[in-house]
Amino acid sequence: MSGEMSLFGSVLLALLLAGYLGQQYLPPPTPKVIGLDLGTTFCSVGVFHPGGGEVEVIADEQGRRSIPSAVAFTAAAVLAGHDAVDRADASPQNTVYDAKRFIGKLFEPEALERDSARYPFKVINNNGSAEFLISTNRTFAVSPEFVGSRLLLQMKKMAERRLGVAIQRAVISVPAEFDERQRNYTVRAANLAGLEILRVINEPTAAAMAYGLHKVDVFNVLVVDLGGGTLDVSLLNKQGGMFLTRAMAGNNKLGGQDFSQRLLQFTMERVRQEFGVAPTLKEDVHRLRQAVEAAKLNLTLQPSATIEVPLHLRAAEGPESPAPAPVLFRATIGRELFEELNEDLFQKILAPVETVLAEGHLAREDVDEIVLVGGSTRIPRIRRLIAEFFGKEPNTSVDPDLAVVTGVAIQAGIMGGSWPLQVSAIEIPNRHLRKTNFS
Structure with a gap:
């Protein structure tokens, strides 16, 4: 009996050693x-x-x-x-x-x-x-x-x-x-x-x-x-x-697209003020939208961002309209301005937070972890808003x-x-x- 137990122990030890060596030296299996x-x-x-x-x-x-x-x-x-x-x-x-x-x-x-x-x-x-x-x-x-x-x-x-x-x-x-x-x-x-x-x-x-x-x-x-x-x-x-x-x-109608849209509206008005014509061409609006989206992302890391876009502004649409000469629109957007444009939207985030706490019968201090998901939670003002509400930093x-x-x-x-x-x-x-x- 003791011999059988000794043999069983040796086999078990060999299997464990083989598993360890396999993990160390063999390539891991490909995920399926x-x-x-x-x-x-x-x-x-x-x-x-x-x-x-x-x-x-x-x-x-x-x-x-x-x-x-x-x-x-x-x-x-x-x-x-x-x-x-x-x-x-x-x-x-x-x-x-x-x-x-x-x-x-x-x-x-x-x-x-x-x-x-x-x-x-x-x-x-x-x-x-x-x-x-x-x-x-x-x-x-x-x-x-x-x-x-x-x-x-x-x-x-x-x-x-x-x-x-x-x-x-x-x-x-x-x-x-x-x-x-x-x-x-x-x-x-x-x-x-x-x-x-x-x-x-x-x-x-x-x-x-x-x-x-x-x-x-x-x-x-x-x-x-x-x-x-x-x-x-x-x-x-x-x-x-x-x-x-x-x-x-x-x-269901609040997110990063809304924050970008506020900044886009502001930028288009700046174009109108500077050149006397608001962007109407699809290509112009598309370039501005891309530049605004990039600026929004940069403002999560930097205190300011520059928008620089070539535009083909046209006073009137139509087949007879001459091709306009391109102009260069350039503007620097500060984080404070971005936050000011969106402050009312940011404040809307707290309403559902208060609702789930009320429905869950919890006080703010009863929440052990606050987890942030989604790219828009990178925005510093949103993180500050949540931290101020709970009195502690989110994870x-x-x-x-x-x-x-x-x-x-x-x-x-x-x-x-x-x-x-x-x-x-x-x-x-x-x-x-x-x-x-x-x-």
């Missing part, structure tokens, strides 16, 4: 499960690398780690991401964005008409579901899940190019307020892109995982997600590794643009059995929860 963040404004894809345990957010061939959530249709092709945005000014009626707002959602006719009025593309009602009407060399309708599938297919290809293997399985994130139908239609979009979804995870939970909160002793977590077009505030209650969403609120240790995709990639690694094994975050369904929306 990807994490997908199908955002309203931008999308990202990430993988959890076995062995080292790092998350990589995969970049495209130009090194960009996210793609715009836009899909453009031409007579010859369907373009996704940056290629679609490049077509937007030339063919706005055939370039669809914000499809996530419509996916799996049932609308009353009046509500759909109201929600779609601000888009340049045509939204139609198909038995309560939204579809987008496209006119190229023919006219046809596409569904929100088809639009989503083109974005997911683009990210699938990015992952396959980076990893060198075919990808068929994924974990995907959705907003916490998505109902069962919206979740199923998001999964359907992934299926259309040739992906099997192993798990659907709520975006606030994914963000909390990115910050490592599923492995530490915290109880009440507030997630402020401010992206390009929407604000979502979620209050998570965590016990052990289990997350329960206690309250949600937000504003900014993770890139807010990539927090959700990082958490989803960690979950993808868990589902793929990657080593070193992580603690999985378990979500407790809260089917009676409703999101309070401000606008």
Whole structure:
């Protein structure tokens, strides 16, 4: 008997030694499960690398780690991401964005008409579901899940190019307020892109995982997600590794695009004052919009930013109008001016924060961690506003643009059995929860 035990111990020791040597000297296996963040404004894809345990957010061939959530249709092709945005000014009626707002959602006719009025593309009602009407060399309708599938297919290809293997399985994130139908239609979009979804995870939970909160002793977590077009505030209650969403609120019409628009309006007025003509040409407006967006990003890091754009100002549109001589518009924008232009919009962020605390029956000091998600939370004034409200600094240790995709990639690694094994975050369904929306 003792000989058998000794033999068993030797075999076990040999296996452990082989495992250790394999981890040290053999290349780790290639990840086969990807994490997908199908955002309203931008999308990202990430993988959890076995062995080292790092998350990589995969970049495209130009090194960009996210793609715009836009899909453009031409007579010859369907373009996704940056290629679609490049077509937007030339063919706005055939370039669809914000499809996530419509996916799996049932609308009353009046509500759909109201929600779609601000888009340049045509939204139609198909038995309560939204579809987008496209006119190229023919006219046809596409569904929100088809639009989503083109974005997911683009990210699938990015992952396959980076990893060198075919990808068929994924974990995907959705907003916490998505109902069962919206979740199923998001999964359907992934299926259309040739992906099997192993798990659907709520975006606030994914963000909390990115910050490592599923492995530490915290109880009440507030997630402020401010992206390009929407604000979502979620209050998570965590016990052990289990997350329960206690309250949600937000504003579906508030985000970075609104802050950029304020700055664009100000800049266009400066052009009118300086040259006597406001920009009207599509090319001029497009250049100004790009310059304003770049200035907004620079102002998160610098106290001022310079906008310098060549313009072809035209006093009157028409075939007889002479081609105007180009002028150079140049302006320096200070951070204080940017904050002043947007202060009323920034203040709107606090209303849903107060609501989730009230619905969750919590005082400000009861919140253990404040997690920031979304690129617009980089804006210093917004971070100051949240810090002043709670009397403590929010957690900014993770890139807010990539927090959700990082958490989803960690979950993808868990589902793929990657080593070193992580603690999985378990979500407790809260089917009676409703999101309070401000606008």
